[in-house]
Amino acid sequence: MKNQIFYLALLLCTFNSCKSDYLEVKPRQSLLVPTTKTELQALLDNLDVMNNAPGIVQVATDDILIPDASLPSLASPFEKNAYIWEKDVFPDPNVPEWTLAWRQVFYANVVLEMISGKSETEKPTFDELKGAALFFRAIGYYHLTQMFTNGFDPATAASEKGLPIRTVADVNQSPPRGKLLDTYNFMTGDLLEASRLLPKLSAYKSRPNQVASFSLLARIYLVMQDYDKAFEYADKAIQLNGTLINFNTLNSASARPFPAVLPNGNGEVSFYAAQISYSFMSFLSSSVNVNPALYQLYDSNDLRKTIFFNASGKNFKGNYNNVSRLFGGIANDEIYLIRSEAQIRRNKLQEGLDDLNTLLINRYKTGTFFSYTVSNTPDPLSLVLNERRKELPFRGQRWTDLRRLNQDAKYKTILTRQVNGIDYNILPLDKRYTYPIPQSEILNSGMEQN
Structure with missing residues (x-):
């Protein structure tokens, strides 16, 4: 029960848009624990958490051209750092792409733990919720891998650093970084199970379904350069x-x-x-241009x-x-x-x-x-x-x-830009294609930096 109260404190922090690291939230004895289908569905229906994708990498691509005069108007130092491919992109410890993806994993794990505690006769009635939680956990990991681990190379993935595999909601547990191949296999395993539990289509586009699960599998297998499986799941x-x-x-x-x-x-x-x-992202103004x-x-x-x-x-x-x-x-x-x-x-x-x-x-x-x-x-x-x-x-x-x-x-x-008369570039396979893990996470968990 102590862990359940702790989990809900963290959830409420997210509902209230806490800015500090969510690991710092303290439990409150007065909080109720979500257990019903309605309550668990409400956790997964939180669009502000569960339906986010990385944004900062967009400014680092060759889709965009920012005129010199517009650079000072960028609201976050992250944006300029990413645009010119600085090695240290995140001077602020609060990195939305890191925090929100792990919150997606956390919410999913809360739901999965609650379902696992149900009786054997009750569990089948929670199958769709379980499938949705597995999908959200997988897509959270997918987003993290595209920024905070090296690109997937089949020849080296078994030895490259991956991410910690979190299968429980207890944030006091700090598993070490596993191997990259294991991280990708964890994602695909979640999605394969999710595809067996989810409906073909959803009443709302914000909720996962079989089509989305097969599609995300196809996307991941394309990244893994497993073209047989990429075809199989795209076809499905x-x-x-x-x-x-x-x-x-x-x-x-x-x-x-x-x-x-x-x-x-x-x-x-x-x-x-x-x-x-x-x-x-103010594309409809004149401040940011298409390349x-x-x-x-x-x-x-x-x-x-x-x-x-x-x-x-x-x-x-x-x-x-x-x-x-x-x-x-x-x-x-x-x-x-x-x-x-x-x-x-x-x-x-x-x-x-x-x-x-x-x-x-x-x-x-x-x-x-x-x-x-x-x-x-x-x-x-x-x-x-x-x-x-x-x-x-x-x-x-x-x-x-x-x-x-x-x-x-x-x-x-080779990506190149000229900013205020200075030439910048990022070469293929450059280490800057992998973003640094936020320093606050390194200090709190002892996680190994990229």
């Missing part, structure tokens, strides 16, 4: 729901061309999440050019959230691209191109798109990677793509 997701928006039906003149996701809009989206908000090199990738018949960007090409408006915070969830267009890439990498070239054709016919002006075939496409892999770049800007995927593609000499990218 698309078989359940392969809806794509035909961009010919959207109003390209609109400042917000996409339908709202919540509670259950935007048919392409299988799971809603929003990137953690930073001041650089001209990105805008120039789109030809005149490609509707993404006018749906994603304003008339000048300087500002991004193609936000799948249709709100101020950038989309950080999962949508079917990404899953078609995963299935396409996986097929091509498995030497099933036409099958991969067919998936790409299915996507692109919904992205080009009616009657202007001509399908790709093996005979007219000399380099299918380069094509699908280029289309991935064009389809997913500002979606939180570019940083991960750079980390994985930089392992291949053919696709490696």
